[in-house]
Amino acid sequence: MSGEIVVNAHPLDDLLRADRLPHIWCPGCGLGPIMACMANAMADSAIPIDKHVVVSGIGCTGRVAGYLKVDSFHTTHGRPIPFATGLKLAKPELQVTVFSGDGDLFAIGGNHLIHAARRNVDINVICVNNFNYGMTGGQAGPTTPMGARTSTTPYGNVDPSFNLPRLAATLGAVYVARWTSLHVRQLEKSIRRAIKKEGFTFIEVLSPCPVGFGKSNNLGEGLDEMELYRTNCVVYPEADLSQADIELKHDSTIIVGDFVDIERPVYGAGGGEE
Amino acid sequence: MAVATEERVLTGQQFMNGDVACAEGALAAGCSFFAGYPITPSTEIAERLARRLPAVGGRYVQMEDELASMAAILGASWAGAKSMTATSGPGFSLMMENIGLGMMTEVPCVVVNVQRGGPSTGLPTLVSQADVMQAKWGSHGDYEPIAYSPASPQEMFDLTVKAFNAAERYRLPVFVLGDEVVGHMTERVTIPPAAEIDIVDRKRPSAPPDDGWLPYAPDDDLIPPMACAGEGYGFHITGLTHDERGYPTGDPLVHDRLVRRLSRKIQVHANEICEVEKLHTDDAEVVVIAYGATSRAARHAVLAARERGIRAGLLRLITLWPFPRGVVKELGNTARRFVVAELNLGQIAREAERYTRLPISLVNHAGGMMLPPEVILRAIMEAEA
Numbered sequence: 138m139s140g141e142i143v144v145n146a147h148p149l150d151d152l153l154r155a156d157r158l159p160h161i162w163c164p165g166c167g168l169g170p171i172m173a174c175m176a177n178a179m180a181d182s183a184i185p186i187d188k189h190v191v192v193s194g195i196g197c198t199g200r201v202a203g204y205l206k207v208d209s210f211h212t213t214h215g216r217p218i219p220f221a222t223g224l225k226l227a228k229p230e231l232q233v234t235v236f237s238g239d240g241d242l243f244a245i246g247g248n249h250l251i252h253a254a255r256r257n258v259d260i261n262v263i264c265v266n267n268f269n270y271g272m273t274g275g276q277a278g279p280t281t282p283m284g285a286r287t288s289t290t291p292y293g294n295v296d297p298s299f300n301l302p303r304l305a306a307t308l309g310a311v312y313v314a315r316w317t318s319l320h321v322r323q324l325e326k327s328i329r330r331a332i333k334k335e336g337f338t339f340i341e342v343l344s345p346c347p348v349g350f351g352k353s354n355n356l357g358e359g360l361d362e363m364e365l366y367r368t369n370c371v372v373y374p375e376a377d378l379s380q381a382d383i384e385l386k387h388d389s390t391i392i393v394g395d396f397v398d399i400e401r402p403v404y405g406a407g408g409g410e411e
Numbered sequence: 412m413a414v415a416t417e418e419r420v421l422t423g424q425q426f427m428n429g430d431v432a433c434a435e436g437a438l439a440a441g442c443s444f445f446a447g448y449p450i451t452p453s454t455e456i457a458e459r460l461a462r463r464l465p466a467v468g469g470r471y472v473q474m475e476d477e478l479a480s481m482a483a484i485l486g487a488s489w490a491g492a493k494s495m496t497a498t499s500g501p502g503f504s505l506m507m508e509n510i511g512l513g514m515m516t517e518v519p520c521v522v523v524n525v526q527r528g529g530p531s532t533g534l535p536t537l538v539s540q541a542d543v544m545q546a547k548w549g550s551h552g553d554y555e556p557i558a559y560s561p562a563s564p565q566e567m568f569d570l571t572v573k574a575f576n577a578a579e580r581y582r583l584p585v586f587v588l589g590d591e592v593v594g595h596m597t598e599r600v601t602i603p604p605a606a607e608i609d610i611v612d613r614k615r616p617s618a619p620p621d622d623g624w625l626p627y628a629p630d631d632d633l634i635p636p637m638a639c640a641g642e643g644y645g646f647h648i649t650g651l652t653h654d655e656r657g658y659p660t661g662d663p664l665v666h667d668r669l670v671r672r673l674s675r676k677i678q679v680h681a682n683e684i685c686e687v688e689k690l691h692t693d694d695a696e697v698v699v700i701a702y703g704a705t706s707r708a709a710r711h712a713v714l715a716a717r718e719r720g721i722r723a724g725l726l727r728l729i730t731l732w733p734f735p736r737g738v739v740k741e742l743g744n745t746a747r748r749f750v751v752a753e754l755n756l757g758q759i760a761r762e763a764e765r766y767t768r769l770p771i772s773l774v775n776h777a778g779g780m781m782l783p784p785e786v787i788l789r790a791i792m793e794a795e796a
């Protein structure tokens with residue numbers, strides 16, 4: 138293919154580390170548009186870009202921190218939330234967003250997530266759920282639907298999976314949403330809301346991982362999975378979250394929306410020690 | 412943050428246990444952030460700081476475990492705070508993961524380990540010194556740690572201050588390897604006026620933020636200046652092997668250069684870091700090497716040996732890492748034997764063997780009790796015979 142340069146600048150150039158491109162993600166991966174939503178939401182927020190900090194764990198999603206041109210930390214597997222907790226508590230003026238994968242946040246890092254939500258630390262958590270451990274080549278994790286084939290579930294996954302918005306809501310997260318890499322407008326708006334909101338916010342973003350998951354589970358390429366999101370997602374903010382499990386089959390619906398927006402005292406703000 | 416309602420530095424003569432003295436040392440050094448998880452015999456450090464930090468405008472946070480505690484103090488350090496945690500063996504094991512991140516990304520902070528008997532849950536309430544090698548090698552990969560070994564509540568104070576200063580100066584997590592006896596022993600602690608306490612702050616970038624700033628470009632002293640989050644530098648920090656821009660790379664040459672620098676930045680400063688105390692070593696034929704609580708018994712043993720006309724001396728290690736190899740080499744030229752007294756199966760004895768050809772006799776116990784001076788004295792007399 139012969140490439141002709143149409144424009145020299147990208148609208149997100151100021152927010153991306155152009156010197157690190159091309160990125161490492163596979164063709165058809167959902168991470169690119171999700172990261173763009175994050176960049177746009179940061180740019181549109183009332184908070185100066187210098188005060189935004191992004192913290193990631195390890196995984197394909199964990200690489201987001203390295204492409205965004207803000208102070209950013211690529212930490213250890215499962216630990217971005219406690220790392221972010223330290224950053225935020227030691228310097229409350231920072232706007233701290235954790236951007237990491239489903240395995241990072243709910244398997245190895247699950248304990249940290251539940252405690253940060255309980256405390257209501259003022260950080261935002263964006264979890265890209267691609268239903269598997271993408272980085273290590275498509276193994277099953279805590280969000281892999283039952284029956285799914287992965288490299289470590291060759292006979293079909295026997296573990297029940299987490300329903301992330303339900304879990305986050307139960308833990309006391311003050312804002313909970315679920316979108317997909319297709320719902321870029323809604324996602325960007327949700328991230329803006331999360332940035333504005335004080336307390337522990339949680340956004341799940343479903344994302345195709347054709348290489349690690351899609352192809353071996355009859356979901357096809359990245360675009361095919363986006364098509365599945367388009368046809369099967371139902372925006373239903375009032376949903377009973379116990380009904381929001383994901384089977385990821387061609388005949389099953391996926392409930393998306395802004396599910397929770399509540400007020401709770403924020404950790405460390407006006408507590409006994411202040 | 413909160414308004415200070417108490418004095419940060421409790422200047423004067425105090426009567427306190429080693430754990431409390433450690434907490435006061437941290438405050439005197441400028442610590443404003445503690446994250447931890449309770450564990451005997453270090454809990455009194457957390458309890459003291461839970462009360463004192465908020466009263467001086469700092470922040471105490473009790474985390475869900477030691478994995479989180481270590482991650483949180485790294486985050487706090489990047490926010491510009493002087494941060495610390497305190498633990499004992501089981502927690503120290505959990506911290507190793509993010510101690511590695513702290514070494515790789517060069518994060519100033521202090522980790523106190525008040526040692527108890529191990530392996531595993533071991534002897535929760537009883538003394539040992541068996542985490543010396545864990546402090547050296549506990550996290551994967553090569554790095555060169557700094558570890559102090561206090562022998563009294565006074566030193567729990569003094570060496571905690573030094574640990575913060577070393578962390579800031581050399582940019583790494585620094586260890587205070589206390590032990591249950593020193594942590595729980597109550598003695599007089601003299602706290603100097605704030606103005607007389609030496610405080611070191613991390614080197615900061617000399618230029619304001621611009622696009623060309625390199626977060627991992629070291630100065631001549633091999634240490635890169637450190638910017639903090641929210642200052643406009645827009646840096647990226649990763650535990651992956653990274654170049655001077657802080658960007659990940661798989662280049663073996665960059666990896667080799669980075670890992671060597673992480674070690675060399677400590678090795679080239681070993682002379683200013685290493686500290687020992689010598690007692691009667693000038694003419695000593697038998698030199699006892701001891702540290703921490705054990706050095707107190709060793710001192711009695713050496714003095715008792717002198718009374719009997721034996722030319723014994725004491726080399727008390729104040730830093731365990733970097734190991735004060737120079738002194739051991741020198742004493743190897745004048746003494747005839749070494750006796751190493753320690754509460755483990757010979758961790759420092761083995762290290763000392765690397766730097767001397769003299770015979771070394773080991774007088775030790777796996778932990779749970781102190782070595783009585785008489786036992787060390789006997790070892791001196793046997794060595795001398």
Ligand SMILES: Cc1ncc(C[n+]2csc(CCOP(=O)(O)OP(=O)(O)O)c2C)c(N)n1
Pocket residue numbers: 195196197198199214237238239240241242265267269270271272273278
């Ligand atoms: C302590 C530790 N265990 C295992 C790994 C290997 N590892 C790297 S990424 C990863 C899984 C990442 O999955 P997820 O968080 O879902 O991110 P994704 O790659 O799918 O975006 C694992 C197991 C590691 N880096 N560290």
Ligand code: SF4
Pocket residue numbers: 161162163165166167168197198267271272345346347348349
């Ligand atoms: S493995 Fe999956 S998640 Fe990772 S970059 Fe490729 S498509 Fe994306």
Ligand SMILES: [Mg+2]
Pocket residue numbers: 196238239240265266267268269270271
């Ligand atoms: Mg994943």
